[in-house]
Amino acid sequence: MKKILVTGANGQLGSEIKVLAIAYPNFDFVFTDIEDFPLDQEEVIISNFKQIEPDIVINCAAYTAVDKAETDSITADTINHLAIATLASLCADSGAKLVHISTDYVFDGSSPIAYTEEDQPNPKSVYGVTKLAGEMACLKNCPESIIIRTAWVYSEFGNNFVKTMLRLMTERDSLGVVNDQVGSPTYAADLAQVILTILDSSKWETGIYHYSNAGEISWFQFAQDIKEIGRKTCDIKGIPASSYPTPAERPAYSLLDKSKIRAVYGIEPIDYKVSLQIMMGKLLKNQ
Known part of the structure; x- marks a missing residue:
């Protein structure tokens, strides 16, 4: 039985992997989070890794406070880059496989078409810079890694855009959302399934992959869909990003091309609205 170490297990993706883990009795999951596997403490990473002795590591942990990272770059780099370098080296030395989660923020958003894995990264934020550095360290220290770049993650667990919009639509009569x-x-449940499908397959094709749900929308359209499914009456207005300045620059266009993961693993991305309806159904049922 293969032992799988999951870091960041209390986050959105880690929590969804926990839900799905019961369907994979052939794996022995070890779920850890910041309390028992802090990525800002190298000595603890090393000692805990050696104690657990995993066959596979799924790294869901990251410094994801995008705006805060602009003034907290040392912590962001420690968690998103240096810790990944350490984790990748440990995996390489022990023969463990590593699945590392990255982000669309490694791109500058200037492309007119969906980004492929071959496109040149050019991050515009500290968060994006540290995540790209983590990717590079991952591939350098453990060439047997799989990196999955994803975007706009949401779940019934944790804090995210969907939950924030539902709350604001309840509290306010109108909202401005970037268009x-x-x-x-x-x-996140779809991404969790993708990861476990890869681990359960007979293939281990290393390198970078892109995965998000199918579709191409703006945050404004996303909010409109949330309003429709949640049956809210709040008036949603589209606004330019320039009207909502943030410390960290967001990529204006960061659609990810999923052709590679489809070709290699036969994974067909689910339409974003289908998944949104499923997630919101769970969320609203539990309210």
């Missing part, structure tokens, strides 16, 4: 940043959302 000139385009991409595709990712339901």
Whole structure:
């Protein structure tokens, strides 16, 4: 039985992997989070890794406070880059496989078409810079890694755009939502299933892959869909990103091309609205 170490297990993706883990009795999951596997403490990473002795590591942990990273770059780099370098080296030395989660923020958003894995990264934020550095360290220290870039992640667990919109639509009569940043959302449960499908397959094709749900929308359209499914009456207005300045620059266009993961693993991305309806159904049922 293969032992799988999951870091960041209390986050959105880690929590969804926990839900699905019961369907994979052939794997022995070890779920850890910041309390028992802190990525900002190298000595603890090393000692805990050696104690657990995993066959596979799924790294869901990251410094994801995008705006805060602009003034907290040392912590962001420690968690998103240096810790990944350490983790990748440990995997390489022990023969363990590593699945590392990255982001669309490694791109600058200037492309007119969906980004492929071959496109040149050019991050515009500290968060994006540290995540790209983590990717590079991962591939350098453990060439047997799989990196999955994703975007706009949401889940019934944790804090995310969907939950924030539902709350604001309940509290306010009108909302302004950015309409000139385009991409595709990712339901964390779908990404969790993708990862476990890869691990359960007979293939281990290393390198970088892109995965998000299918579709191409703006945050404004995403909010409109949330309003429709949640049956809210709040008036949603589209606004330019320039009207909602943030410390960290967001990529204006960060749609991810999923051709590679489809070709290699036969994974067909689910339409974003189908997944949004499923997630919101769970969320609203539990309210």
